[in-house]
Amino acid sequence: LRGELKRFDTLVRELALAHNPETPGWPALAEDPRAWNDFVRAHFSPPGNPDQEEVNSDPLMIGDRLALLNVSGLRIAGAPKRTATFDQRPICVERRCDEGATLGYIRLNAPVFSDSTSDAFFIRGQYASLAFSALIALLVSAAAAFLIARQILIPIKRLEAGAKTLASGDYSKRIDKDRTDELGDLIAHYNVLAETLARTSQAEREWISNTSHELQTPLAVLRAQIEALQDGVRQPNQETLAEMHAAQMRLSRLVQDLKILTYSRELGLVADLGCEDLVEIALEAVEIARPAFDAAKLEVECAFPETLPLSCDRARIAQVIDNLLQNVARYTDAPGKVRLRLWRADGFAHVSIDDTPPATPDDVLPRLFDRFFRAEGSRSRALGGSGLGLSVCKAIVEAHGGRITASQSELGGLNVTFTLPEKRP
Incomplete structure (x- = not known):
């Protein structure tokens, strides 16, 4: 309302000029409602309708909303009723609204839409435009959400498949790193994890294989010596016992070294x-x-x-x-x-x-x-x-x-x- 009242600069100025101090209250406008309408039409044109002849027919319904008030706030002319929402603007001599310089006021009520066919058509048009805009916004949002979700879900599904592969014991699978965001960093960490697990698995296999091989040699020597003694091929002399003792000591050292390496991280x-x-x-x-x-x-x-x-x-x-x-x-x-x-x-x-x-x-x-x-x-x-x-x-x-x-x-x-x-x- 305050923004609309700013458009009445010309009307306010002309009302101030038309005011007669000897007969305050614009009696000419108060006695004849048509005179008020003619005065408003002469000094105000609704925006977008410079050639409009009837103020009362403009879309803003200024004729039904505008009223002229005296200094005491009593209506002189114009809209007879005051709505719950309104605003008013003082009419002053030469725009000086000091104490005692106010001549009256113009009051503008908030617009109240009527049930006329044109108003209903206008409202339906606004609703249709709003619904169409909301539908377009919904479709655009859905498309954007689908694209964004697709960009996020695809690497997540690849990571999920990779995790299942790792859980099954296959450490050879790698995921292509085609992103530079946080998901790209996660893919890189996955690849590092898979590489580490692959190396660990290979080292474990080599460890077991080498351990078995190293244990086999002194055990084979001891077995051969014992079988030779059982078959009578060799005698339990000092030389045989020394060889058996050397094999047993090598086996003991190997077991001790394995124990140390096993506890190396403890x-x-x-x-x-x-x-x-x-x-x-x-x-x-x-x-x-x-x-x-x-x-x-x-x-x-x-x-x-x-x-x-x-x-x-x-x-x-x-x-x-x-x-x-x-x-x-x-x-x-x-x-x-x-x-x-x-x-x-x-x-x-x-x-x-x-x-x-x-x-x-x-x-x-x-x-x-x-x-x-x-x-x-x-x-x-x-x-x-x-x-x-x-x-x-x-x-x-x-x-x-x-x-x-x-x-x-x-x-x-x-x-x-x-x-x-x-x-x-």
């Missing part, structure tokens, strides 16, 4: 922690390995500090150093040299073991710590190796929070270095 692998002197542990390991070094004609060189305190499991760290020294004695050509060094740096204790040729090929170095891996399988098995020694070393070192690496040695052979934190967190 806290129980490193259970007896204490403050130990790494120099003392290394010296004991060298003395234990010295007969093997002398038999293999290997010279031992040690470079130790006076002391190197360390928080560790003494038996496990001694096992690591012993395994590394035994590998050197087993695989280094005679005559040769072994260099064992210990030092402290950046809060870590460092242990390095170098030997002379033969050297390990560069492409083999990254796999030296894999379970059952042998750089030369026949030679390793002939010398009593199972391919688990370095894997055991890695498991023990990592259980202490350390790291072990292999590289080419300055002496021409292999260098194995491992680091241990001086104080465990």
Whole structure:
């Protein structure tokens, strides 16, 4: 209503000019209703109907809604009834509506639709347009929802099918990543999971196969010796018993190594922690390995500090150093040299073991710590190796929070270095 009243600027101005102070209240307009209608028609035209002759016939029904009021708010001319919703605008001299300058008001009622045929037709047209617009909006929304749902449901169904495939034990299926949103990231994670499960399954099969193979050799030796004794082919002399004992010890070592690797991810692998002197542990390991070094004609060189305190499991760290020294004695050509060094740096204790040729090929170095891996399988098995020694070393070192690496040695052979934190967190 307030917006409509702004259109009556000309009418308000002309009413102010037509006002006579000597006879206030526009008596000429009050005495003759036709005069009011003519006055309104002369100074106001409905929007969109500049040539309309009858105000009362305009679509906005201004003639039935507009009224002229005096200063007291009493009707002078125009619409006789006031609806529940209305607004009014003051008529002032030269648009100054200070106290005492108001001449009267024009009042505009809210429109009330009649039941005329034209009004009913207009309303039906509006309803039809609204219904058509709502139908178009519904169809567009349904189409958009279908496309969006299709874009979301298709990758979800592919992920569902992939999950069922993984659950059935088939890890070879991959999903094409053709999206860059969150679902695309989920597909990428699925592919990584499938690849990880495939590698784990393959490693498990290899682990079981290699374990069975390694256990078979000492068991076969023991069986052959026992059957030979039963058949009387061999006598239970010192030589036979020594061979049987060697096979049994190899089997025991293998079972112990398997046990360590099985528990490598459990806290129980490193259970007896204490403050130990790494120099003392290394010296004991060298003395234990010295007969093997002398038999293999290997010279031992040690470079130790006076002391190197360390928080560790003494038996496990001694096992690591012993395994590394035994590998050197087993695989280094005679005559040769072994260099064992210990030092402290950046809060870590460092242990390095170098030997002379033969050297390990560069492409083999990254796999030296894999379970059952042998750089030369026949030679390793002939010398009593199972391919688990370095894997055991890695498991023990990592259980202490350390790291072990292999590289080419300055002496021409292999260098194995491992680091241990001086104080465990």
